Amino acid sequence: MKATLTAVVLSLMFAAPAFAKEVAGVKYPETASVAGKELKLNGVGLRSKLVFKVYTAGLYLETPSKDGAAIISSDQIKRVRMYMLRDLDKKTIVDAIGDGFKKNAGSKLPELQPKLDTFNAAIPDVKKGDELILTYIPGQGTQVSSKTGKEISVEGKDFSDALFSVFVGKSPVDGSLRDGMLGKD
DSSP states (O other), X not given: XXXXXXHHHHHHHHHSOOEEEEETTEEEESEEEETTEEEEEEEEEEEEEXXXXXXXXXXXXXXXXXXXXXXXXXXXOEEEEEEESSOBOHHHHHHHXXXXXXXXXXXXXXXXXXHHHHHHHHOOOBOTTOEEEEEEETTTEEEEEESSSOOEEEOOHHHHHHHHHHHHSSSOSOHHHHHHHTTOO
């Protein structure tokens, strides 16, 4: 009986993906495979504005860390998976990310502006349930993908550093979201 129970438990563990975290009803798997590497879920958070739940976001890293500055400066594959909890138009997304990007880019903004413009061009209108995925791959750049938008890649670690700072940097778009993504919740 014990052997049968063990076999059933093991088969259930491998039959479905393991979910590490859930936030606002959105489940995030423990790992994500990117460019032949397995990334680990660092943390998840909820972006709220006033009383509205806007999106959840999960941060996947090769080497998890609770230190935002270390994550940003590291030259490892990084992924932010954003799951929309409401419809958002392109302008709203571009403005929110742009504000955080400008705060974090500081004096580097003029040289990063053309890259930010390329990034902004790839951002689509999104509906509740859509995902926006931002992935940095060393030597390739930051890839933006969604089911409704065109996929693009923006070159440069400097751009990636400023973009990921929007989520886990000194001046994040949402402090509670940052803490969740850093696994400090």
